[in-house]
Amino acid sequence: MRRTAVVNRCGAIAVLTLVAGCASLGGGSPVGQLVAAPVVAARCQQDARAWLVGLDAEQRKKAQWPFDEKLRKTWLFVNNNSAVYVRKEGLAFADMTDAQRIAGHALIACALSSQGYGKAAGVMRVSDIHRGLNDPTLNALRENRPGMPSVQIGATWYWLAIFGEPSATEPWQVQLEGHHLVLNFTFVGNEISVTPTMFGARPATVESGPYSGWNVLTFEKKRGLDLLDALTTEQRRLAVIGATIPEDIFTSPLRNEAIDGYQGVAGGDLDAAQQSLLWQLVEEFVRNHDPEVAEQKLATIRRDGVEKLYFAVMGPTAEGAMYYRVHGPAVLIEFDNSLNRGENVPDPNHVHSILWYPGTDMGDDLLRRHYESGEHDHAH
Amino acid sequence: MIRLIRPGLLAGVLIAVTASGHGDRPVPAANIAEMCRARATAWLASLDAAQKARAQWAFDSRAPKERYFDETERRRKWHYLNSIPTVYQREEGLALQDMTDAQRILAHQFIQCGLSSQGYAKAGNIMVGEKVGWETLPDEGIRQSLKMGVIGGAGAYWLAVFGDPADGRPWQWQVEGHHLALNFTFNGDRLSESPAFLGTRPTVIEEGQYAGWHLMGYEKERAFRLMRALDPQQKKKVLLQAKVVENIFTDPNRLHAFDSYQGLPASALNKVQRQMLLDLIREYVANYEHEIERERMAEIERQGLGKVHFAWMGPTNDIRYPIYFRVHGPSVLIEYVNAVNHNGNNAGFPMDVEGNVIHGEHNIPDSNHIHSVYRRPGADFGDDLLREHYMTDPAHRPEGK
Numbered sequence: 020m021r022r023t024a025v026v027n028r029c030g031a032i033a034v035l036t037l038v039a040g041c042a043s044l045g046g047g048s049p050v051g052q053l054v055a056a057p058v059v060a061a062r063c064q065q066d067a068r069a070w071l072v073g074l075d076a077e078q079r080k081k082a083q084w085p086f087d088e089k090l091r092k093t094w095l096f097v098n099n100n101s102a103v104y105v106r107k108e109g110l111a112f113a114d115m116t117d118a119q120r121i122a123g124h125a126l127i128a129c130a131l132s133s134q135g136y137g138k139a140a141g142v143m144r145v146s147d148i149h150r151g152l153n154d155p156t157l158n159a160l161r162e163n164r165p166g167m168p169s170v171q172i173g174a175t176w177y178w179l180a181i182f183g184e185p186s187a188t189e190p191w192q193v194q195l196e197g198h199h200l201v202l203n204f205t206f207v208g209n210e211i212s213v214t215p216t217m218f219g220a221r222p223a224t225v226e227s228g229p230y231s232g233w234n235v236l237t238f239e240k241k242r243g244l245d246l247l248d249a250l251t252t253e254q255r256r257l258a259v260i261g262a263t264i265p266e267d268i269f270t271s272p273l274r275n276e277a278i279d280g281y282q283g284v285a286g287g288d289l290d291a292a293q294q295s296l297l298w299q300l301v302e303e304f305v306r307n308h309d310p311e312v313a314e315q316k317l318a319t320i321r322r323d324g325v326e327k328l329y330f331a332v333m334g335p336t337a338e339g340a341m342y343y344r345v346h347g348p349a350v351l352i353e354f355d356n357s358l359n360r361g362e363n364v365p366d367p368n369h370v371h372s373i374l375w376y377p378g379t380d381m382g383d384d385l386l387r388r389h390y391e392s393g394e395h396d397h398a399h
Numbered sequence: 400m401i402r403l404i405r406p407g408l409l410a411g412v413l414i415a416v417t418a419s420g421h422g423d424r425p426v427p428a429a430n431i432a433e434m435c436r437a438r439a440t441a442w443l444a445s446l447d448a449a450q451k452a453r454a455q456w457a458f459d460s461r462a463p464k465e466r467y468f469d470e471t472e473r474r475r476k477w478h479y480l481n482s483i484p485t486v487y488q489r490e491e492g493l494a495l496q497d498m499t500d501a502q503r504i505l506a507h508q509f510i511q512c513g514l515s516s517q518g519y520a521k522a523g524n525i526m527v528g529e530k531v532g533w534e535t536l537p538d539e540g541i542r543q544s545l546k547m548g549v550i551g552g553a554g555a556y557w558l559a560v561f562g563d564p565a566d567g568r569p570w571q572w573q574v575e576g577h578h579l580a581l582n583f584t585f586n587g588d589r590l591s592e593s594p595a596f597l598g599t600r601p602t603v604i605e606e607g608q609y610a611g612w613h614l615m616g617y618e619k620e621r622a623f624r625l626m627r628a629l630d631p632q633q634k635k636k637v638l639l640q641a642k643v644v645e646n647i648f649t650d651p652n653r654l655h656a657f658d659s660y661q662g663l664p665a666s667a668l669n670k671v672q673r674q675m676l677l678d679l680i681r682e683y684v685a686n687y688e689h690e691i692e693r694e695r696m697a698e699i700e701r702q703g704l705g706k707v708h709f710a711w712m713g714p715t716n717d718i719r720y721p722i723y724f725r726v727h728g729p730s731v732l733i734e735y736v737n738a739v740n741h742n743g744n745n746a747g748f749p750m751d752v753e754g755n756v757i758h759g760e761h762n763i764p765d766s767n768h769i770h771s772v773y774r775r776p777g778a779d780f781g782d783d784l785l786r787e788h789y790m791t792d793p794a795h796r797p798e799g800k
Contacts, residue, residue: 058624117610121603124611133617133682137520140612144527175608224504229553231500232507233523238516299689303516310678 054379056130056311057209060187063129064206067185067193070122074110078119082110086183086190092381094196094203095272096217096371109178109196111171123179127195130204130213135307141235142200142220143174148230149198149221172198190386199371205382207389212382213308214375215270221369223356236370239354242300243343247332249293250284257284261333264342268353268371281346283331286324294325300345301328304352304374316350316376323348339366351375431688432588435512439564439572442505446493450502454493458562458569462490469652474561474571475780477580478651479598479770481557489557492575495526496554506558510574513583513592518686521615525579525599526553528614532599535606551577569781569788578770584781586788591781592687593774594654600768602737615769618735621682622724625675626715629663633672634715634753636663641750643713643721647734647770654779660727662710676709680726683733683773695731695775702729713738715754721765732774739768 074082084090090108112120128136150173176197183191188208195202199219205212224234250258260282269278286294301320306313320328328347334357335341345352354372378384446454456473464470467478473491481489495503511519530552533541544550555576562570564585571584578598584591599614629637639661648656665676677696684695699707707728714720721738749757777783 112608112611117606120610121605122611124603124613128613128616132517134515134517134520134685136613136616137517137524140524140528141520144609144612173608224507226504227500229496230527232495232503232505233527233553234507235520235523237511238519302689306517310681 054211054213054312054315055209056211056309056315059130059309059311060206060209060211063126063193063204063211064185064187066122066126066129067181067191070119070126070179071181071185073116073119073122078110078114081108081114082179083181083184084108086192088182090180091182091192091194094194094201094215096196096199096201096219097273106178106196109180109194111176111178111197113171113173113175126179126193127202129193130211130309130312131202132306132309132313138218138236138307139195139200139202141233142218143177143197145220145222145225145233145235146176146198147173148225148228190382190389192382203381205385207382207385210385211312212376212379212385213312214380216304216307216374217372218307219369219371223368223370226368236372239300239303239370239372240339240341240356242296242303243332243341243354244335246293246296246300246330247335247343249296250289254284254288254293257288258330258332259334260331264334264336264340264357265355266357268342268355268373269344270351270353270373270375271371278344278346278351281329283329283344283346285326286328286330286347287326297328297330297345298325300330301350301352304372305350307374319349320347339368349376349378351377430588431513431690432585432590435509435572435583435585435590436564438505438509438512439560439570442502442509442558443560443564445502445505450493450497453491453497454558455560455563456491458571460561467651474559474573474582474584476651477573477575477582477594477596479578479580479596481555481576481580489575491561492557492559492573494551494554494576495556495558496551509558509572510581513590513688513691514581515685515688515692521597521686522574522579522581524612524614525597526556526576528604528609528612529578529599531607531609531612532601532604532614535604535610536601569785571781582780584784586781586784589784590691591775591778591784592691594649594779595683595686595773596771597686597773598739598768598770600739602765602767602769605767615771618679618682618769618771619718619722619737621675621679622711622722622735623718625672625679625709626711628672628675631753633663633667636667637709637711638715638752638754639710640712641748641754643723643738644736645738647736647772649732649734649772649774654774657727657732660706660708662708662725662727664705665707665709665728666705673704676707676726677704680707680731680733684731686773698730699728704728707731711754713754714748714750714756717756719764720748720756730775730778732776733772735769735771737765737767737769739766739770 071079071083088108112123115123127139131139177200178196180194181191182194183189185191190205190207192203192205199221201215201217203213203215218236220236223236225231247255247258267274286297289297302317305316328345328350331344331346333342340357342355342357352372352374354370356370357367443451443455458474460473462468462471462473462476467480468476476491495506498506510522514522533545533550536542541550556579557575559573559575560570561573562568564570569584569586571582574581578596578600580594580596582592582594597615602613602615604610604612626634626637665673668676680699681692681696685692707726710725710727711722713722723736723738726733751757
């Protein structure tokens with residue numbers, strides 16, 4: 020089984036080594052589904068070139084890395100904490116001019132949908148509100164940050180990197196990484212991989228001030244609750260695989276735990292109405308990307324069968340903390356509303372979520388085919 | 400018209416969910432009408448008497464003629480100039496800035512009741528982002544107005560309920576402010592989600608730490624994707640004129656501006672082009688919750704996707720230019736213009752018959768200012784739902800109906 024290989028490959032790796040490819044596993048089909056998206060690929064190439072050409076030599080050193088660079092697969096959504104992880108690849112929006120920021124946002128947007136970009140922009144914006152919160156984790160950082168001039172959380176503390184050269188033939192990748200937001204677009208020709216994708220938010224709903232009420236990431240929780248609430252007592256017994264909410268999503272680079280097979284209630288045990296709610300949940304994640312990509316991914320998942328999607332829940336608590344997972348041959352989604360270290364509040368109002376397409380993450384499958392086809396002459 | 404509890408058509412979702420006998424908890428979230436009622440009630444209950452007097456109005460309450468409106472039902476009033484009080488002052492609705500934090504949280508939950516994450520993200524980003532954008536605009540008038548506090552920001556959006564969500568009769572909610580108007584009208588479990596106005600200025604923030612942030616970038620992207628896929632003959636039919644109008648046609652006082660379809664019908668599109676047209680339509684229809692989206696897309700197919708027309712003004716080969724487009728069919732009308740306030744540049748660009756700009760660079764970007772509207776001909780403000788209601792409940796019929 021694939022997981023064995025994964026454990027072998029990743030088992031010895033310390034948590035903070037952050038090899039993300041290790042996380043997307045378990046029960047997944049060994050070969051992912053390719054997505055040909057010529058319109059998106061062409062737009063992303065154009066936007067990437069436009070961003071790169073506007074950078075000076077110093078900026079470009081940070082912005083562009085060889086495709087073979089190990090850092091391509093290294094990511095974390097807790098930036099930039101000197102005690103945990105200091106990122107060197109990528110140019111932060113903080114270090115860009117206005118014109119470069121405009122080009123940078125266009126690049127982020129190139130493979131997203133309005134649903135996904137709206138969430139991403141909201142997450143970035145709400146990071147400024149987070150920075151102003153009395154958050155014990157942030158406070159500790161502020162007191163203990165040798166060599167770090169400021170807490171690098173906020174709308175401009177997102178690092179944009181390109182691995183390889185934007186190309187219609189050779190592999191290349193766009194990566195955006197920062198607090199609660201990680202996007203990866205990997206291209207080989209017209210084919211694209213858009214995972215792993217991480218969205219998080221704290222606060223998920225702004226609690227005070229002129230923007231109170233605004234929330235940037237609450238539909239994910241609503242979809243999970245809608246489905247959970249629709250289950251029969253028996254189905255619910257299958258779906259709830261633990262009473263305790265885990266401290267974080269399992270396939271976070273911080274935990275790096277493989278998910279051991281499918282758990283929870285299978286789509287095949289749901290009636291048509293419940294399957295429809297499950298499908299809406301899947302769409303809440305898949306449709307964060309451009310319809311040219313998303314519709315093909317949805318078709319793949321549908322072809323595999325909604326009955327093969329498993330829905331698993333831990334918790335939820337009456338107050339609002341919860342964890343859920345949707346897992347099938349071609350998709351793995353995790354969501355949690357938990358994890359406020361050092362705080363003890365009922366609804367943490369702090370969301371982490373992740374989308375994987377097992378077998379294709381970071382373009383693995385595209386690259387395997389590319390290299391096997393002999394169309395390249397790199398050593399790997 | 401959408402009936403939210405109806406066996407069969409909506410995959411039996413709502414019926415079956417309600418009837419599945421889970422017994423643990425009710426599932427109001429599965430029923431949009433029910434969820435809106437519950438959230439309206441929760442928000443209204445949090446208000447004091449003075450706030451409530453602003454927030455809730457009789458369903459058929461009428462307002463006198465004023466500068467921007469003919470005499471009309473209050474619930475039909477909306478204008479994209481709202482929050483510029485020197486231009487247009489609104490009586491109906493309680494502004495977010497006049498609510499407490501707790502009330503604002505309830506208000507935002509209320510606004511979400513019929514929207515999808517796509518729609519709510521657009522609305523939220525317009526509300527939060529526009530003021531940030533204004534501060535960076537090269538428009539001294541706006542900067543001065545902001546300093547003087549005569550135009551609003553995230554707080555200057557008015558939320559109103561018309562009628563009583565709890566009495567079983569028709570009711571409506573509306574959020575309205577600068578560049579944002581959403582209307583949901585209910586008759587029992589059926590609802591109407593139009594008209595909706597979404598606009599923004601700027602569309603892309605140009606200065607400062609938020610530079611690059613798009614508030615409404617995808618509508619134009621989807622339209623251009625379709626345009627680029629058309630062949631020269633099709634482009635000629637889509638292109639109505641070189642000159643770009645400065646505003647939408649169906650503004651608040653001209654709900655019925657078109658008496659015919661213009662442009663290219665979808666019956667003349669190939670399969671790939673049709674999918675691009677559907678993606679463009681979904682950019683609007685999928686602003687609403689899944690049940691609404693599904694029903695509306697099904698309705699468009701039922702009425703004949705082939706009858707839906709795509710029309711355009713302005714350059715067709717360069718996304719940087721100001722453009723106008725329209726999608727118009729039996730059950731959908733979308734208008735979009737990114738040429739508002741485009742002073743002096745609306746005379747048109749030298750273009751060939753397919754809309755390709757001639758002589759290359761004119762260096763004239765779009766106006767960074769969008770007005771866009773989503774309508775359902777004959778069904779805005781619940782007109783289709785209410786026709787039936789007035790037949791059976793004449794006491795509720797407004798004068799002149």
